[in-house]
Amino acid sequence: MRIVIAEDAVLLRAGLVRLLTEAGHEVVADVDTAEGLLKAVEQHEPDFALVDVRLPPTFTDEGIRAAVLVRSQHPRIAVLVLSQYVEERYAAELIASRRDGLGYLLKDRVADVDQFLESVGTVGAGGTVLDPEVVSQLLVRSRHRQDLELLSPREHEVLGLMAQGLSNASIAANLFLTESSVEKHIRSVFTKLGLAHEDGGNRRVRAVLRYLGYPDPGPGHPSSAHPSHQEFRP
Structure with a gap:
């Protein structure tokens, strides 16, 4: 697959580039901002975008909002989001857009190389991969909202x-x-x-x-x- 990476941590970004390249993928661009991601998507028309939830300049929701925009403007591009922590609101927003070709993983999962590459392959093939912690917390929130009803x-x-x-x-x-x-x-x-x-x-x-x-x-x-x-x- 032709992949664009948006990750502000230099060492992690370099590691992801190497990991994905060695796995047979082509990393056509690696950037450190949401703006850079959107430009790279327009320029390279990749098959897959790997995006950090929090990107400069505010490190709040730039990454996830860019990911949602990519999915709405380029439906064929698969998106896998990485996050340091479970961001329930952001995860729910991303999942609400569409579930095909979508992944949301905690960054800790990258340490398990085989599992991470399997997740990349699943999302790239149009599947859905959600971190167990994300699923757990979204289910908790959903159950609580049902209680309030x-x-x-x-x-x-x-x-x-x-x-x-x-x-x-x-x-x-x-x-x-x-x-x-x-x-x-x-x-x-x-x-x-x-x-x-x-x-x-x-x-x-x-x-x-x-x-x-x-x-x-x-x-x-x-x-x-x-x-x-x-x-x-x-």
Whole structure:
């Protein structure tokens, strides 16, 4: 296959070029930016693009957005994305575009050369390869979103205000309800989300984590008691 590589880490990029070349592929371009990737695709019309999720200048989502653009503008080009960590939002966005000729792997998988080359071949042939960790976390998120669908509109409102850190009294004032009504809605939320009474105060934090789309750390987990991204008032 004729391959374009977009990876900003010089040593990894050089290693990928050598690995793919020795496997019989032709690396027609190796670049370190999303802009370089798009130009290389237009110039060389490759069969396959190997893309890092995070590329300069901001190292946030340039790579994945370029990959989505390549897939939309050049449907015949297979795309395999590499990521240091599981980026659930980016993975979901990429998968939503199309699943044929698509791969999403953690960079650690490159160390298993045979498996990595097999993944390249599968994606290049129009198949789909998703890292087990990506699948696991997307399934967790999907299951949590399904749980939220069980909530009534009012329960969604209450949980949304809980996510903002409001106390029961403040939620009651915002929704023009009595505090006892708010407590009733919260108990219903806990029940529908399967949060057992034995979890104690952690149930409130775990419910909010579900609402925000984060994996549930489970009862008694330190992050349940002390979430770093959100302040919760009693």
